[in-house]
Amino acid sequence: MRLSGPAAWGGQTELADETVLRRAPTERDVAKLAGVSQSAVSRAFTPGASVAKDTRGKVLKAAEALGYKPNLLARSLATRRTNIVALAISNLENPFYVQVVKELSDRLHETNRQILLFITQPGADGDAMLERVLSFKVDALVLAAATASPALAAEFHKSGVPIVQINRPSGLSGISTVCGENELAGERIASFLIAGGHRRFGYVSGTVESSIGKARLDGFSKRLKGHAEGGIQVAYGDYTFEGAAEAARKLLTSARPPDAIFCASDYMAFAVLDVARRELGLDVPADVSVVGFDDVPEASHPKNNLTTYSQPASALVVETIRILDAMIEKPGRPARRREVHGDLIVRGSARLPARGIVTEDTQRIWRE
């Protein structure tokens, strides 16, 4: 195989045939063919690096002719960036976390970065899995429905790998967090349900340890004080479909079944809707109102038509990347805490208050 027309771009020496045939082309081969320095080739393939336009053109032509692909990993050993971001995530059955993966993948892709995926078991000790993250050189670690122990967080800190945690607060100074408006959401949902004339309240939480589950309940019960007959009935759905179905059976077949149930995720709310309608033959919302959390795409499907508090995966991911870029840029920075704005999206699964509902961009929203 002979290279086509290199002479046409300035009479550079052709590479010997075997160079092209027997092994993958290197930066050096490209430099030789383009008649530029190896460093120029490297700079031509480094986003933001300075290189003359003319030089860059020669490099790209030579690279194309040779079938050369810049090896980002090898280069990263020099720049100390790998363009790989580790994502530790559990609970992919929940469409909210599928959204997080997709948004994170899309956004990172825009800057030529990819996700190295670590799927952890919800609730299980993720440390063994997360330790392995450090065996791969990554620019950062994103935790979603996953947590790291203080010891592990310290190890990442020592290794200069920033951690950003989505949807879980953290008391650790080494971990930045991006969450939804958990407590505020709980308060707003309570106001909405009170205004809708409800008197008996249930809450389907995730796990007993879940800090976001607790924050949402804190806001919910604070605002319900004096309005909830017999207090709030709490059941734990373990963030699973089956767990939430069981929690719904418990609440709805109790001596004093709630006439409004707030669920800590849309995914659990779908299970509650199914039990209420199909198993117990209840009318939603005439017999019981159901409110979710997240506003996943399925929440707006006619079959669910779920009233829910939004926690946009896109906004969470934008904030996450903003923080991790700042941390990669200047590793010493203190961890950040960000809260992403949401809204109470009013659909058909909860009885409506007489007033307070506004329409924004075709979406009905509750404004106290």
Next chain:
Amino acid sequence: MRLSGPAAWGGQTELADETVLRRAPTERDVAKLAGVSQSAVSRAFTPGASVAKDTRGKVLKAAEALGYKPNLLARSLATRRTNIVALAISNLENPFYVQVVKELSDRLHETNRQILLFITQPGADGDAMLERVLSFKVDALVLAAATASPALAAEFHKSGVPIVQINRPSGLSGISTVCGENELAGERIASFLIAGGHRRFGYVSGTVESSIGKARLDGFSKRLKGHAEGGIQVAYGDYTFEGAAEAARKLLTSARPPDAIFCASDYMAFAVLDVARRELGLDVPADVSVVGFDDVPEASHPKNNLTTYSQPASALVVETIRILDAMIEKPGRPARRREVHGDLIVRGSARLPARGIVTEDTQRIWRE
């Protein structure tokens, strides 16, 4: 900070403090502290490499004291393995593909490998995205609900990166494939529905170009010959929930609505069930039988209770890894074709034939 007790393991020289404090520990630091060669450290961290037990113990102790993590990426430049497998996937809304991701992640994790994730757009030209895979050094590429052009497949072949494609046949000699029993499944579902007394048949396919959609229809129509009044009505659901809902409306409100609908995925079957029951008030299966494909976990939820043909993600993934390991081992091997066995899982969404149903491991299965 002083290292604790290195003298106790054989009087090795302590490293100067700044070595430990100012930068991440290297293989060389570990070798120095353990009193062994750098090559011994490298071998101690390479699975399967030969190293004396005693030496290995010293290396591990020194590595722990220093907080050293073997850098798999840097090592891979020598061994030519990165322990990273690229996965290009689309359609994560479909729980079948979530299963594929989880199974692949779990199985690769068992051999200390991780997924580098590339989320492609279904139907879109994935080549631009897949080209980027080659910028990262990966051991292999798995395609799931994604395809590569002949030109790109050739490029991967040249780079020595094997490709295994899940759930899509391929005519390309460079691409191995692992599929379910598409045509056979179509035939069996047809027999089952004929035996159940159905006379008018509909098929909700994915996209017009889908080769698996076509293979399933081929089997389905071959067996239905002479049994389908007025032929098979075909509608395309684009593998999406909304698309399948629209396809169901078209079929079920036509002049001669089918009394049995076969759907090319469970995910689309869920949409068909919803339209039939909630929108059109039909009784499933008294008015219309619905059969899916995949047997995702949601298919067995009481609310779906879907009769479907199984295509186990776990078995597909096991075969996929078997092939890619063989290809990584001996890059020159010809591509392989594997078909993974499935069964017609009988639940409540289709009318039952008088006979032919057997129970295996608590599962009801159709046997002609």
